[in-house]
Amino acid sequence: xxxxxxxxxxxxxxxxxxxxxxxxxxxxxxxxxxxxxxxxxxxxxxxxxxxxxxxxxxxxxxxxxxxxxxxxxxxxxxxxxxxxxxxxxxxxxxxxxxxxxxxxxxxxxxxxxxxxxxxxxxxxxxxxxxxxxxxxxxxxxxxxxxxxxxxxxxxxxxxxxxxxxxxxxxxxxxxxxxxxxxxxxxxxxxxxxxxxxxxxxxxxxxxxxxxxxxx
Amino acid sequence: xxxxxxxxxxxxxxxxxxxxxxxxxxxxxxxxxxxxxxxxxxxxxxxxxxxxxxxxxxxxxxxxxxxxxxxxxxxxxxxxxxxxxxxxxxxxxxxxxxxxxxxxxxxxxxxxxxxxxxxxxxxxxxxxxxxxxxxxxxxxxxxxxxxxxxxxxxxxxxxxxxxxxxxxxxxxxxxxxxxxxxxxxxxxxxxxxxxxxxxxxxxxxxxxxxxxxxxxxxxxxxxxxxxxxxxxxxxxxxxxxxxxxxxxxxxxxxxxxxxxxxxxxxxxxxxxxxxxxxxxx
Numbered sequence: 001x002x003x004x005x006x007x008x009x010x011x012x013x014x015x016x017x018x019x020x021x022x023x024x025x026x027x028x029x030x031x032x033x034x035x036x037x038x039x040x041x042x043x044x045x046x047x048x049x050x051x052x053x054x055x056x057x058x059x060x061x062x063x064x065x066x067x068x069x070x071x072x073x074x075x076x077x078x079x080x081x082x083x084x085x086x087x088x089x090x091x092x093x094x095x096x097x098x099x100x101x102x103x104x105x106x107x108x109x110x111x112x113x114x115x116x117x118x119x120x121x122x123x124x125x126x127x128x129x130x131x132x133x134x135x136x137x138x139x140x141x142x143x144x145x146x147x148x149x150x151x152x153x154x155x156x157x158x159x160x161x162x163x164x165x166x167x168x169x170x171x172x173x174x175x176x177x178x179x180x181x182x183x184x185x186x187x188x189x190x191x192x193x194x195x196x197x198x199x200x201x202x203x204x205x206x207x208x209x210x211x212x213x214x215x
Numbered sequence: 216x217x218x219x220x221x222x223x224x225x226x227x228x229x230x231x232x233x234x235x236x237x238x239x240x241x242x243x244x245x246x247x248x249x250x251x252x253x254x255x256x257x258x259x260x261x262x263x264x265x266x267x268x269x270x271x272x273x274x275x276x277x278x279x280x281x282x283x284x285x286x287x288x289x290x291x292x293x294x295x296x297x298x299x300x301x302x303x304x305x306x307x308x309x310x311x312x313x314x315x316x317x318x319x320x321x322x323x324x325x326x327x328x329x330x331x332x333x334x335x336x337x338x339x340x341x342x343x344x345x346x347x348x349x350x351x352x353x354x355x356x357x358x359x360x361x362x363x364x365x366x367x368x369x370x371x372x373x374x375x376x377x378x379x380x381x382x383x384x385x386x387x388x389x390x391x392x393x394x395x396x397x398x399x400x401x402x403x404x405x406x407x408x409x410x411x412x413x414x415x416x417x418x419x420x421x422x423x424x425x426x427x428x429x430x431x432x433x434x435x436x437x438x439x440x441x442x443x444x445x446x447x448x449x450x451x452x453x454x455x456x457x458x459x460x461x462x463x464x465x466x467x468x469x470x471x472x473x474x475x476x477x478x479x480x481x482x483x484x485x486x487x488x489x490x491x492x493x494x495x496x
Contacts, residue, residue: 125437
């Protein structure tokens with residue numbers, strides 16, 4: 001079993017790799033389309049700007065590779081910006097097109113009607129994940145309890161067109177937003193499981209167990 | 216209520232965790248990565264490493280410490296001290312940090328804040344503000360661990376770094392730091408009430424009430440504490456420090472620092488939750 005951590009050159013992938021190591025997943029950081037396609041599963045991490053990330057993904061020839069990877073049925077695990085990139089478009093500094101593996105868009109938190117500092121943006125810190133339409137059994141959240149705290153650091157959130165893909169929601173200010181999704185072989189979280197302590201590592205462990213069964 | 220983070224701050228000098236008063240007068244406490252791991256296991260929400268002498272010495276030992284820590288703790292790690300340019304950020308992130316904290320370089324060249332946050336994303340860039348209250352009642356920014364006065368007024372600077380793309384403010388009161396006299400709630404609330412990015416309060420906590428106060432009155436989004444946590448556990452691991460360099464007289468003396476109420480993060484968070492503060496525990 002081999003897992004590729006997709007490197008599009010904008011973020012720190014060290015923590016994702018360290019989390020993989022911690023639970024016994026063999027991973028490699030790669031920017032090469034052929035290496036991605038030859039792996040059993042892939043992680044699409046990400047910190048930084050949507051448009052910058054998409055530019056680099058295209059420049060490195062990774063857009064087509066990611067789409068082919070997903071249509072081959074292998075598991076793709078998106079994290080934070082890696083969740084947002086799966087959608088059609090983002091409102092960050094103009095409109096930008098994403099990978100369009102899922103229908104819907106990426107929006108910015110807007111609490112301009114609130115007290116200035118009541119709900120700071122970016123949201124930095126811990127928030128509860130609450131189940132939505134899907135049961136967490138048979139997903140990578142299978143070892144998480146309802147209301148588990150996960151670590152978030154983001155100003156944008158996804159708004160899927162098909163609500164059935166939503167695996168969990170979280171609430172920040174007066175905004176209930178999608179905090180993880182699952183659609184067929186795609187699983188992605190707005191929070192950072194590799195920064196969410198022992199509970200977060202459980203998600204990596206489930207990812208590994210699921211792969212060992214299915215590869 | 217939003218979730219409030221508890222962030223142990225670890226000041227580092229060479230290979231050691233140290234603690235000072237007013238950002239100076241350092242005492243050696245031990246191996247920072249051991250403290251970080253201990254705090255992680257105890258429910259810390261993040262960890263901050265501050266290299267206290269980065270602008271004066273080489274940084275190889277810091278890179279090693281970051282590297283080791285990042286393999287052992289699975290919560291965010293922020294590293295500050297001596298971040299001068301984009302390549303410093305790159306190196307610290309590559310060693311395993313999740314965020315960088317910048318003070319001096321941002322004051323000297325404010326465009327650096329724009330450049331860094333555009334490239335690495337706002338959420339990676341923390342601006343450290345070290346403030347001192349002057350006779351006119353206003354707070355001013357100092358750099359180089361409180362040694363250099365800049366003449367920049369604190370609130371103006373907070374608003375400026377926010378508009379330049381900083382993702383968070385790490386706010387230290389030099390007057391209070393290491394004294395145990397409580398946070399400078401006036402300073403913290405002045406900044407918190409006027410910016411819309413998170414503010415981490417630091418400097419002065421010696422008992423639980425200080426923490427409660429800075430959350431309710433100071434409107435801090437996170438509290439960063441050092442002495443209260445360090446002194447509680449330093450004695451239990453001091454036997455390993457026999458070969459340490461630096462001022463270890465404090466450790467050998469086996470004294471608790473009596474101004475500080477030693478506390479563990481687990482119990483601190485329980486107390487916070489009982490007072491209606493939303494924490495992860």
